[in-house]
Amino acid sequence: IRRPPRSTLFPYTTLFRSRPLQAAPAPEQPPAEPLAAAPIADPLADLLARVGAVRGLEPGPLPALVPLPADDLARAARQQFERDVPENVRSAQALLLQRLGLVPSNFDLAAALEVSFPGRLEAFYAGEPPTLYVDAALAPADRQRALAHELVHALQDRAHGLTRRLRYEPGAWDQQSALHALAEADALAVVERLGFGASERPPSEEGPAL
Numbered sequence: 001i002r003r004p005p006r007s008t009l010f011p012y013t014t015l016f017r018s019r020p021l022q023a024a025p026a027p028e029q030p031p032a033e034p035l036a037a038a039p040i041a042d043p044l045a046d047l048l049a050r051v052g053a054v055r056g057l058e059p060g061p062l063p064a065l066v067p068l069p070a071d072d073l074a075r076a077a078r079q080q081f082e083r084d085v086p087e088n089v090r091s092a093q094a095l096l097l098q099r100l101g102l103v104p105s106n107f108d109l110a111a112a113l114e115v116s117f118p119g120r121l122e123a124f125y126a127g128e129p130p131t132l133y134v135d136a137a138l139a140p141a142d143r144q145r146a147l148a149h150e151l152v153h154a155l156q157d158r159a160h161g162l163t164r165r166l167r168y169e170p171g172a173w174d175q176q177s178a179l180h181a182l183a184e185a186d187a188l189a190v191v192e193r194l195g196f197g198a199s200e201r202p203p204s205e206e207g208p209a210l
Contacts, residue, residue, distance in 0.1 A: 044151075047144065051151045054190050063130035063154045065147075073124075073135050074117035078110050080126050086168055122146040125153040127163030145196035152187035 044065055052059040068076060082090075090109050097103045103112075123134040123146040132150045134143060156162040162183060166176055 067136035078114035
């Protein structure tokens with residue numbers, strides 16, 4: 001299964017809440033100095049607002065944010081993969097690789113993904129419930145870029161039902177693969193428009209980051 005650089009949006013998947021503005025009572029005396037705008041307490045909310053502005057979508061509620069060590073992130077990604085991809089589909093994919101002579105007969109696709117993820121997977125989005133999982137050891141610039149990418153998926157999910165549309169359905173591989181590609185292209189384009197540079201993480205000797 002192809003994965004975009006440094007991100008995993010699982011192709012078979014089964015958000016800061018805004019408070020209404022209230023009028024404040026007028027002060028008895030004007031303040032001595034103009035009041036500065038209150039800083040946004042949650043940097044993720046600020047990033048979501050920026051992503052939403054680029055996409056022309058209301059930010060909506062924040063997804064949960066779960067920073068994890070690389071090995072735990074890999075384990076969470078494997079668990080999400082096993083939830084999203086039915087066991088018979090995983091077995092069929094492994095069997096295909098076996099018959100192509102690419103893997104041994106006892107090959108476990110989910111386990112192989114978990115082993116390959118540490119140091120390569122930076123973040124992924126899971127839709128039920130809306131959650132961003134991110135490598136806790138990322139440099140600040142890499143973390144911002146990875147989160148921006150995954151926040152695009154969160155907005156896609158809220159506005160267009162991405163999780164529902166990508167949930168496994170027999171015979172829908174072509175349609176879902178095309179939607180997956182569109183979702184990833186959209187996320188990459190938003191990250192580029194926001195001006196986030198390339199990852200500061202050294203390239204993996206085993207292949208590109210996920």
